[in-house]
Amino acid sequence: MLSHQFRYFGGGRTELRSGQEIFRSPITGRTSVTRKNIVAAAALCKQFATLDEHVARIRAMARTDAGSEAGWKNTLVQAVEDGLLSSAEDVHERVAAGLACLPRRRVIEMVGIPTRNRPALLKRLLMGLAENLRRFERKVEVLVVDDSDSMQMQVANCEVISALADDSFLRIRYGNRDTRNRFASQLARESGVSEEVVSFALANNTDYPVSTGATRNAILLESAGHCVLYLDDDIQCRLAAIPGSREGVAFQADPLKTWFFAHPDDIETCYFTADDLLGLHEKVLNIDQNVARTRNLDGAPVDISGLSSRFLNRIEKGNAAVAVSLMGIVGDSGLDDPLVYYILGTETLSRLTKTAELYHAALTNRQILRGPQSICVSDQCECHSGCMGIDNIDLLPPFMPVMRGQDLVFGSLVVKCVPGGLFGVVPRAILHRPAERREFAQNAAPHRVGKFMTGETLGFLIGGESFRGLSRGGLIRTLGARLQELEDQDVHDLQMHIRSAVTPMLVSWMQQLDASIDNHSKVSNFWIKDALDIKAAIVSALNDRDYSVPSDLEHVFGAVEGRGRFRDLVKKFASLLQAWPAIVESTKVLQAKGKRICWPMSRLDPQSGAFASSVSA
16 A cells, blocks of 8 residues: 555545544545544645655654654555545546547548638638648648628638649638528528527627627538537647647646747747647547556556546546647737736746746737647636637537637536536647737736626636536536526626626635745745736725626627627527527538538639529528
8 A cells, every 4th residue: 555646635524523524535425434633634645645755745844753654654544544545546547437438539520710801811821731731641621711791801712712722631611601691591490490599600790899609600510520620810830849748648627838938039939840730639639548548648657646526526427538629829829918927826927027028028929838748638628719629529519609708608618518528738839920919008917807708707607507417418408598597687696696706716816916926026026016906906806896797898888788788698698509409400401401601612603702502592
């Protein structure tokens, strides 16, 4: 036993008057009655280590004499016997048993690209993708869904695609607003779902400034039954290695590391690699029992040291598998403000505040390198769709069709509605380079505190719902019904509902800032005033912020109308969730009849700029 590694995962604790405690293990579910001092000693064992290693560390912390070594060891041996400490071998086997045994290898057969008014960036992306596919002799079907708002831009995008028509590695199909509207009408008739609901899911929604989620839903339906890789149109197919990256798989909650650049051109100092873009995502999507049971991937160990009891419980529910593969980012962070830099942990803050010059530059230029140092598998991860692979073989939930943060909503839905659905992150970063260099506004971080956009706010509502089920379709419909019930809440109740989810997060931010100030203020203090301003903003948000109106809707429509529009959006999205399983099944029926959203460019009528009615009616 002493040579094995053990760890404390927490658990339910109830004190008894006798000085004992009732302890229930979150790993095994076993309940035991044990002495209070044994639970206290076990709680000091936060990482996997042998009992001897735990004893040495505890004695060093307690500064006890050598004579207490045997006593500590006996206490920890008893903790193991009482089920307070879990062995690495047992946890590892639980992970392996909970992962699915995939019946066939997941292969990415489609690439989906939503685009809008960016023909030059679309050309750059497609040419880079073609080069990567050619290098690794990969052939895919590319679905370009064009949300451009003028015929001129649609024609320009079509010209970009036509110029690549002879590339055998890119089989491009194209869809626009017209083809989406036609398909929505066909889908409503086939499914019996109201055309209003289907159009909300797929069509351009002119009442809102952003409808990227609708284009993502079009790709989701077009790729039903396949694995698909989403690429944003301002991504370049250049992959940077993560410093210190290594082979292997780690199961942990927060896998990403962040680095900053003093100048945007410093991005070129990164080590860019020649990797198979599709192959990297496929490696993650195919993590299964075989990977875990052999304890290695390409000769490197499977790391379970960062596994939480919640994560393990999700895996143990059975058939856990990576549903979404993500990649790190290099270049423009895609963030509107640098608030997150302060709350990513001690290591990130140390890099951010390495020098005053780097700190002030990073708060302006938006340039970062972020990613994991090995393949990381997590039970909860922020979805960023810039380069995102999904296993769309079985039913997946939809994206929020309008406003920003649709990918965050999708990630929340995967957690709630895909039993055993996990997220995997590739140890590479893909280059994000918009057409123009963007900068953070002055004091953007404290200004951002407590101001959550539509996608984030809807994510809070989704995360707060508790329900059970085994069927993906049933869970999606159930969640839709639960969100529908929010329509009955008045403004005050809705705000309290959201506040209950937001408050613990804001308090956690405050705690992290407090710890960072305490740990780093003696090393450097040029950033302390900014951190204190953020703390003050958190207090203000806890006291004064109205969470019933998302910040982006408030900015566009004002507080009163924005609040009403958010309630209307929740109602519409709830209806979409309840209809989504039927929409997906009816899509498959239409596809079998030759009805689609995206078509080869050869079917485009050069005179009208539209696809022939024979293929789209």
